Amino acid sequence: MPAFNPRFNPLVEKLSPPPVPSVAAWGRAYDGSRGPLIDLSQAVPGYPAHPDMLKLLGETASSTTFTGYGPIEGETELRRVYAEHVSEVYGASLGLENIHITSGCNQAFVCAAMTVAGPGSTVLMTEPFYFNHETTLAMLGIKTAFVPCAAENGFLPDLVGIEAAITPEVRALALVSPNNPTGAIYPPSLLEAIFKLCREKGIWLILDETYRDFMPAAGPAKGGMAPHTLFSLDGWQETLIDLYSFSKSFCIPGHRLGAITAGAAAVQQIAKIMDNLQICAPRAAQGAVAKALPILADWREENRQEIGRRANALKAVMRAANDWKLDAIGAYFAFVRHPFPGKGSAEVAEKLAREAGIICIPGAYFGESQQNYLRFAFANADVPTIALLEERLKNFSLS
Amino acid sequence: MPAFNPRFNPLVEKLSPPPVPSVAAWGRAYDGSRGPLIDLSQAVPGYPAHPDMLKLLGETASSTTFTGYGPIEGETELRRVYAEHVSEVYGASLGLENIHITSGCNQAFVCAAMTVAGPGSTVLMTEPFYFNHETTLAMLGIKTAFVPCAAENGFLPDLVGIEAAITPEVRALALVSPNNPTGAIYPPSLLEAIFKLCREKGIWLILDETYRDFMPAAGPAKGGMAPHTLFSLDGWQETLIDLYSFSKSFCIPGHRLGAITAGAAAVQQIAKIMDNLQICAPRAAQGAVAKALPILADWREENRQEIGRRANALKAVMRAANDWKLDAIGAYFAFVRHPFPGKGSAEVAEKLAREAGIICIPGAYFGESQQNYLRFAFANADVPTIALLEERLKNFSLS
Numbered sequence: 001m002p003a004f005n006p007r008f009n010p011l012v013e014k015l016s017p018p019p020v021p022s023v024a025a026w027g028r029a030y031d032g033s034r035g036p037l038i039d040l041s042q043a044v045p046g047y048p049a050h051p052d053m054l055k056l057l058g059e060t061a062s063s064t065t066f067t068g069y070g071p072i073e074g075e076t077e078l079r080r081v082y083a084e085h086v087s088e089v090y091g092a093s094l095g096l097e098n099i100h101i102t103s104g105c106n107q108a109f110v111c112a113a114m115t116v117a118g119p120g121s122t123v124l125m126t127e128p129f130y131f132n133h134e135t136t137l138a139m140l141g142i143k144t145a146f147v148p149c150a151a152e153n154g155f156l157p158d159l160v161g162i163e164a165a166i167t168p169e170v171r172a173l174a175l176v177s178p179n180n181p182t183g184a185i186y187p188p189s190l191l192e193a194i195f196k197l198c199r200e201k202g203i204w205l206i207l208d209e210t211y212r213d214f215m216p217a218a219g220p221a222k223g224g225m226a227p228h229t230l231f232s233l234d235g236w237q238e239t240l241i242d243l244y245s246f247s248k249s250f251c252i253p254g255h256r257l258g259a260i261t262a263g264a265a266a267v268q269q270i271a272k273i274m275d276n277l278q279i280c281a282p283r284a285a286q287g288a289v290a291k292a293l294p295i296l297a298d299w300r301e302e303n304r305q306e307i308g309r310r311a312n313a314l315k316a317v318m319r320a321a322n323d324w325k326l327d328a329i330g331a332y333f334a335f336v337r338h339p340f341p342g343k344g345s346a347e348v349a350e351k352l353a354r355e356a357g358i359i360c361i362p363g364a365y366f367g368e369s370q371q372n373y374l375r376f377a378f379a380n381a382d383v384p385t386i387a388l389l390e391e392r393l394k395n396f397s398l399s
Numbered sequence: 400m401p402a403f404n405p406r407f408n409p410l411v412e413k414l415s416p417p418p419v420p421s422v423a424a425w426g427r428a429y430d431g432s433r434g435p436l437i438d439l440s441q442a443v444p445g446y447p448a449h450p451d452m453l454k455l456l457g458e459t460a461s462s463t464t465f466t467g468y469g470p471i472e473g474e475t476e477l478r479r480v481y482a483e484h485v486s487e488v489y490g491a492s493l494g495l496e497n498i499h500i501t502s503g504c505n506q507a508f509v510c511a512a513m514t515v516a517g518p519g520s521t522v523l524m525t526e527p528f529y530f531n532h533e534t535t536l537a538m539l540g541i542k543t544a545f546v547p548c549a550a551e552n553g554f555l556p557d558l559v560g561i562e563a564a565i566t567p568e569v570r571a572l573a574l575v576s577p578n579n580p581t582g583a584i585y586p587p588s589l590l591e592a593i594f595k596l597c598r599e600k601g602i603w604l605i606l607d608e609t610y611r612d613f614m615p616a617a618g619p620a621k622g623g624m625a626p627h628t629l630f631s632l633d634g635w636q637e638t639l640i641d642l643y644s645f646s647k648s649f650c651i652p653g654h655r656l657g658a659i660t661a662g663a664a665a666v667q668q669i670a671k672i673m674d675n676l677q678i679c680a681p682r683a684a685q686g687a688v689a690k691a692l693p694i695l696a697d698w699r700e701e702n703r704q705e706i707g708r709r710a711n712a713l714k715a716v717m718r719a720a721n722d723w724k725l726d727a728i729g730a731y732f733a734f735v736r737h738p739f740p741g742k743g744s745a746e747v748a749e750k751l752a753r754e755a756g757i758i759c760i761p762g763a764y765f766g767e768s769q770q771n772y773l774r775f776a777f778a779n780a781d782v783p784t785i786a787l788l789e790e791r792l793k794n795f796s797l798s
Binding site for chain 1: 517
């Protein structure tokens, strides 16, 4: 088989192989000498799904109610319950017609991107970026442009940088908050300013809030602030497409369930895309999550607090770990500066996996300029496991 | 909201709304005066999933084994079992590396198309075509060209027509056998000749065999013939991408599960696409079907025979139904010529739904030139229900 087969779609062939499996392979080469492997690579909650969630999934999956095709936009009951939920989270008024269920949040991004951008148009992203967003756009023939986010600014983009990057070809700005890979949480005031800039410029704002439920501060249901006010601003239906994942919050990524909140006209476009992509998201999990969403509110709040404890544990570790620097930490992820400037992040990450038994994602996977960084999905590991990092990082050397 | 919003992707905005829900809406306008509504629209088996299938689905869905992310290419056990199954069906030697699991067969088609064709290249289809194939290619910016299939030739394409249509821009020929919408079953000799033409011309053959398990004749496991010999021909790995759906055969479309059989190099490309589309297909259903595939072989054979009885019942009805003509019937579908030449197929289908309580898909949804036809998904209805069609069709008039 030749290395390059001219009969494959070049947009797909030139994509790198998926990063997560290659990182896992480094971990398999670890000999266990430093203790158990610590997996901080793919974002997977390090605690199991709630027993009630599993029970509901078993009930719906074994029922003939969900074996047939369902509505393209999603189960009516889940759309209704989720619309109520986001209305509460954002203090806004959202209905069934604003919700489209997808098979995970990656698919939500595919749908959002295709809704607003075709081959040859441009979607603006922040850098560092979530790699699957970048490869999704590349394989669709959608061009990308990047707004750099600097460590000294907490990896937040600035308005001047965004405005400068909005050329006439740009159809949308895609953001992730809480951010993947840096963990950075975009303040509501920044999101509002960015939204208003997008609205003024006539481009869409695609906002991926997969990690929304893991904010350090409690949400409105517990007396806290909303993640942002965008759903209450004029013209949000023509500007904002908001993405969410049930995978992390309910510990069920294997069931593949996500959601889009958007204007009714955008939802109608998304339904045409989803019909082609896979008719409808898997139904049994939709039926189960519709019931679990209200029931498991307190459990999700406990998990949010637990992930806060894990963040604190990582902060303590990093203060003690000599030349390793925690340049950003937020909901779920930390962006860690390794002490080997000039060395490639993949080289560091591979050796860290093979010799220290820590798997994480090299910074360069989120943008070539991120070679000095590693992404730690710290939420995967419990506090005692995170404490093990200190000795391993201190004793690690590249030579 | 304006009728046309210039800020949506024009490739998506110009797609018609998904056809199945609009047809279902016609059925809801039926007053019941002729008896129960007969749904011959979306292909959905008219019998429930096997109790063992439901039990397995309940077991896997309620287990933490399947809550995390799984391998992009699919559960190893399902890939292994399915590779054995297709090896038996085709009398060929296929392994794990030839299988990629998808979330339904529509998604398998998306992956296959993107693997070989990017925006601006052309995929050749037969006409009448399966509408979601056509809209999938359109939304991806892939051009389409068509090989017409005539009723007098049993809706099979001819080699001369295919060869004439293979221009330098054509990257693949997409076929459906047994065909959707006509039901036509492509003989192994025709498929072999088409394969060899594609191989010679250096284009891919994408073969959607969603309805493979409903052939009138038994397969190799019951002493019959293989659907085709393509997996035994030289160079199949560089020419053939074969698609299948677990939805119809196991009566679980709501669980969204399909499979691709292709060369290992193509499977690697598909994995990059799937990683972006949704990381992996839903896992619990994969675990359940891996167990159900061997266990439910006899049940699927019984269903095949039952659908044969339904086909015979429809043939008897159509012989008696005056000016209605059965121009094609095969596995699952019949392509029926209505007795109102000059009238649009949507007008006929809508009135048939509203007044006679029969929902089916207008021929024009499968190509503008198919106005004289309606697609009957006869396998949805049992024999007594099919018998009800005779009086309803005889008494139906357009005026």
